Amino acid sequence: MMNKRIGIFFPIAILVTGCLYPYRLEVPETRTWPAEGISSISASTKNGGITVCAAEEPNITAHITKRCYGRNKEDAEKYLKNVVIKDTIISGQLSINTEMPSGNRNYGAEFEISSPESTHLDLSTTNTEISLTNMTAGANLSTSNNAVSLKNTQGQINISTSNGKVLVQVHHGGIEARTSNGEIDCDIAKLDATESIILETSNDKVLLRLPQDVSATFDLTTSNGEITVTGFNSIRYDTQERTHKTGTIGSGASTITISTSNGDIIICAR
Incomplete structure (x- = not known):
């Protein structure tokens, strides 16, 4: 009551x-x-x-x-x-x-x-969107109840929001993005061996595009959805369950961790 x-x-x-x-x-x-x-x-x-x-x-x-x-x-x-x-x-x-x-x-x-x-960014707001275009020195971005969007960016990106979509269009570098009740759509043009990707959401899907020649280990978890890894020359699975998959793309230099609930996870070649 x-x-x-x-x-x-x-x-x-x-x-x-x-x-x-x-x-x-x-x-x-x-x-x-x-x-x-x-x-x-x-x-x-x-x-x-x-x-x-x-x-x-x-x-x-x-x-x-x-x-x-x-x-x-x-x-x-x-x-x-x-x-x-x-x-x-x-x-x-x-x-x-x-x-x-x-x-x-x-x-x-x-x-x-x-x-x-080349200016590094630390941006924080509430209830509204954050967006970056053509910035190259990395950023820490925090909002709530709205979306975060990036286009043609470089450097380490850290994103925190809730109830909003995360949209990343052509990023060079590592990224850590957390949201809830929102889709994550992430296009990575380059990922070096020392860089990593962490994507977390709930009640929505995660789509990650990577270079075809990327080298990374992956750990992918959803509570209710399908997991797909496709388009790469070399994929090896250590765990291959419907809602949990771990393995290696290429030689496994960098790391990719993705989790969601009630949504699919798709990793595909750009």
């Missing part, structure tokens, strides 16, 4: 909040920093997406959109001041952090960042 009451409470709370604060106010701003001497960016926000793309320019630019809901325009303008964006540069790291109150009123801040491709 308690769970049922909680399940009903959340939609009612959201509806009440929307009725109290129907006016949505968004205010954009742009900040720019010289890229010279900056090797990494740490960006943290809430209820706002983070997008980072490579740019051939001498500056790092962040287009920031702050958001607040209010009873009317005047009320929203008053409370938007509670959304504070702070930036610092210390020891080669640019930090962009958002401070906002908690409570019934909906606040948020969105970042669209362009920087040199």
Whole structure:
């Protein structure tokens, strides 16, 4: 009975909040920093997406959109001041952090960042998407209740989300991605012997594409689904069950670990 009451409470709370604060106010701003001497960016926000793309320019630019809901325009303008964006540069790291109150009123801040491709990234948000394009120095990415997407990236990538899809299009390097209730679709163009792949989700499938000449050991587990490894010249199985397979592709230089529940696992050649 308690769970049922909680399940009903959340939609009612959201509806009440929307009725109290129907006016949505968004205010954009742009900040720019010289890229010279900056090797990494740490960006943290809430209820706002983070997008980072490579740019051939001498500056790092962040287009920031702050958001607040209010009873009317005047009320929203008053409370938007509670959304504070702070930036610092210390020891080669640019930090962009958002401070906002908690409570019934909906606040948020969105970042669209362009920087040199060789900048390492630490990005964190909630309830919204993170996306990277053409970045080459690796990243740590954390969100919730939404997707994470990468395109043409390099370096070690660590991803944590929930209730959202992980989409990786043409990545060079190792990757560790964890989500729940979301598909993982991962295309790896190059995987060196010292690099590894760890993919975990639940209630959805995992699709991993690898170079045909890849060399790796694999450990694949699902609770209710099929496991398929196909398209490679050399595949050897040590365990070959419907829901658990271990073995080697090629000489087994790198490692691949994949787990899900109620979903298929497919590893295939690109």
